[in-house]
Amino acid sequence: MAKTIATRDAYGQALKELGEKNKDIVVLDADLSGSTKTGVFRESYPDRFFNVGIAEQNLIGTAAGLATSGKIPFASTFAVFATGRAFEIIRNSICYPKLNVKVAATHAGLTVGEDGATHQALEDLSIMRSLPNMVVLNPADGVEAKKCVFKAAEHYGPVYIRLGRSGLPVIFDEDYDFEIGKGVELGSGEDVTIVATGIMVKKALDAREELLKEGISARVINISTIKPIDNDIILKAAKETKGIVTVEEHNIIGGLGSAVAEVLVENYPVPLLRVGVKDSFGQSGTGDDLLKKYGLTVENIIEKVKNIYNFK
Amino acid sequence: MDNYKDYKDIANDLRISIINMLYKSQSGHPGGSLSACEIVTALYFKEMRVDPTNPNWDERDRFVLSKGHAAPVIYAALSKKGYFPKEELSNLRKIDSMLQGHPDMKGTPGVDMTTGSLGQGLSAANGMALAGKIDKKDYRVYALLGDGEVQEGIVWETAMFAAHYKLDNLTVFLDHNGFQIDGRNKDVMNIEPIDDKFKAFGWHVISIDGHNFEEIFNAIDEAKKVEGKPTIIIAKTIKGKGVSFMEDQVGWHGKAPNKEETKKALDELGGEIDG
Numbered sequence: 344m345a346k347t348i349a350t351r352d353a354y355g356q357a358l359k360e361l362g363e364k365n366k367d368i369v370v371l372d373a374d375l376s377g378s379t380k381t382g383v384f385r386e387s388y389p390d391r392f393f394n395v396g397i398a399e400q401n402l403i404g405t406a407a408g409l410a411t412s413g414k415i416p417f418a419s420t421f422a423v424f425a426t427g428r429a430f431e432i433i434r435n436s437i438c439y440p441k442l443n444v445k446v447a448a449t450h451a452g453l454t455v456g457e458d459g460a461t462h463q464a465l466e467d468l469s470i471m472r473s474l475p476n477m478v479v480l481n482p483a484d485g486v487e488a489k490k491c492v493f494k495a496a497e498h499y500g501p502v503y504i505r506l507g508r509s510g511l512p513v514i515f516d517e518d519y520d521f522e523i524g525k526g527v528e529l530g531s532g533e534d535v536t537i538v539a540t541g542i543m544v545k546k547a548l549d550a551r552e553e554l555l556k557e558g559i560s561a562r563v564i565n566i567s568t569i570k571p572i573d574n575d576i577i578l579k580a581a582k583e584t585k586g587i588v589t590v591e592e593h594n595i596i597g598g599l600g601s602a603v604a605e606v607l608v609e610n611y612p613v614p615l616l617r618v619g620v621k622d623s624f625g626q627s628g629t630g631d632d633l634l635k636k637y638g639l640t641v642e643n644i645i646e647k648v649k650n651i652y653n654f655k
Numbered sequence: 656m657d658n659y660k661d662y663k664d665i666a667n668d669l670r671i672s673i674i675n676m677l678y679k680s681q682s683g684h685p686g687g688s689l690s691a692c693e694i695v696t697a698l699y700f701k702e703m704r705v706d707p708t709n710p711n712w713d714e715r716d717r718f719v720l721s722k723g724h725a726a727p728v729i730y731a732a733l734s735k736k737g738y739f740p741k742e743e744l745s746n747l748r749k750i751d752s753m754l755q756g757h758p759d760m761k762g763t764p765g766v767d768m769t770t771g772s773l774g775q776g777l778s779a780a781n782g783m784a785l786a787g788k789i790d791k792k793d794y795r796v797y798a799l800l801g802d803g804e805v806q807e808g809i810v811w812e813t814a815m816f817a818a819h820y821k822l823d824n825l826t827v828f829l830d831h832n833g834f835q836i837d838g839r840n841k842d843v844m845n846i847e848p849i850d851d852k853f854k855a856f857g858w859h860v861i862s863i864d865g866h867n868f869e870e871i872f873n874a875i876d877e878a879k880k881v882e883g884k885p886t887i888i889i890a891k892t893i894k895g896k897g898v899s900f901m902e903d904q905v906g907w908h909g910k911a912p913n914k915e916e917t918k919k920a921l922d923e924l925g926g927e928i929d930g
Binding site: 369390391393395396398400401403404405406407408409410412413414416431432435436439440441 | 820
């Protein structure tokens with residue numbers, strides 16, 4: 344079996360490496376340091392790690408204050424609490440004054456699994472994308488997650504990084520050159536384009552393999568920067584293929600599908616179908632069972648690609 | 656001989672500026688700005704280590720106006736201190752002005768934190784104080800909190816944190832004028848006993864008359880000597896202080912005076928309409 348890494352584990356490792364290089368890095372957590380993996384940083388740099396307790400609003404507010412005084416705070420908790428509970432502090436105390444805070448939220452999406460709907464953020468990309476000054480990142484594997492964390496630290500200003508609980512197959516080589524705002528073509532294709540993000544990128548690649556067997560050539564694009572989105576790579580695909588299927592572990596409202604739709608409609612409209620959670624909450628279950636239940640499958644991607652392929 | 660005459664004069668000047676600003680913008684919050692004039696005067700004109708020619712100086716003492724709607728008092732103080740020309744005050748709340756309705760750290764020199772959404776300023780002040788501890792710097796962080804504001808949950812998250820991390824470089828003033836938009840605190844949502852609440856959260860608590868300079872200065876000095884605890888100075892104040900018809904009135908929380916009211920207020924303060 345191929346090697347798997349959870350993006351949250353990659354986050355913990357990245358923080359540890361960053362902490363060594365940059366003394367301005369400080370890490371805050373709201374009583375979930377074992378789960379978010381900020382505990383890895385704490386072990387190496389206890390003087391620069393602060394547990395705020397179960398208090399997400401103050402997690403973000405304190406991070407804002409630290410940023411005004413030259414620190415580069417990474418604030419972590421589960422995505423539901425970071426972007427929901429603390430939303431307005433992110434808006435008014437981080438994004439509006441454009442402070443250099445990184446909100447790195449783990450346990451996003453259905454693959455939280457057994458904890459159920461209260462803990463499965465399916466709207467975080469949508470919420471964070473709507474905030475001016477916010478950069479929104481959603482890495483597809485452990486390698487990309489680490490690079491996202493490094494680039495986020497180099498970027499001056501607010502960044503949201505969406506991380507997951509479950510182990511993911513490794514897609515990228517270590518020498519992959521991640522850049523904020525740049526999508527990457529992971530598989531060439533002439534017929535239809537699959538634009539995927541996060542944990543769904545691997546499924547998009549699997550769908551491409553299956554489709555090839557049937558003579559359909561699907562291009563696969565990884566969009567890990569949800570905002571600012573890479574217009575060029577999307578428009579190029581729109582011009583060179585028949586249409587686009589977006590794939591995300593997120594509500595189809597407001598996330599990648601919406602972002603791609605905005606680019607297409609204003610520039611070069613082509614058929615678009617969205618694979619994602621259809622405006623519902625999740626439930627308890629294993630990650631795999633949940634992905635199947637809510638249609639986040641290779642089969643569903645294939646079906647949508649064929650729909651576009653067969654458009655007149 | 657009045658030892659505090661100079662400071663009283665400054666506080667009075669701030670009040671004159673506040674009335675003028677609000678008159679010109681025909682918008683803003685007089686009551687909670689007027690109640691904080693002595694506190695802000697004490698901080699900016701005696702206590703705080705700041706340099707108006709270098710507003711972002713790393714070593715400066717910080718001030719966070721957590722009750723951001725009292726922006727006029729801080730704008731009046733900052734312009735008097737020399738951070739920007741007094742003429743700017745005429746542009747309060749106007750389009751493209753550096754003086755936003757609530758403090759904007761990116762637009763206004765001397766504003767240390769963007770505030771306006773209640774409770775958030777205190778949390779940011781926490782972070783500033785923590786940064787000072789991490790870097791072993793000797794700057795102090797001051798925050799001004801409204802009394803209605805303590806109804807926000809984040810205030811208590813922050814209160815717990817500041818005590819837990821022993822942020823003795825943080826001094827918070829509570830502008831306890833007894834009012835919030837919908838009425839008296841005790842009628843809307845009782846906050847008392849507010850001193851006991853902060854004590855129970857592990858803070859050093861000092862109660863003073865927030866219009867008495869001697870008490871304000873003594874409290875600031877006492878706070879600086881406290882080790883291992885943040886301090887809150889509960890300053891009993893009068894909403895609308897200094898303008899007879901605004902004093903202790905809920906109606907002057909967020910309303911600008913008309914010309915006649917402005918003249919009357921300025922007469923009482925010994926000022927006149929600018930420009």
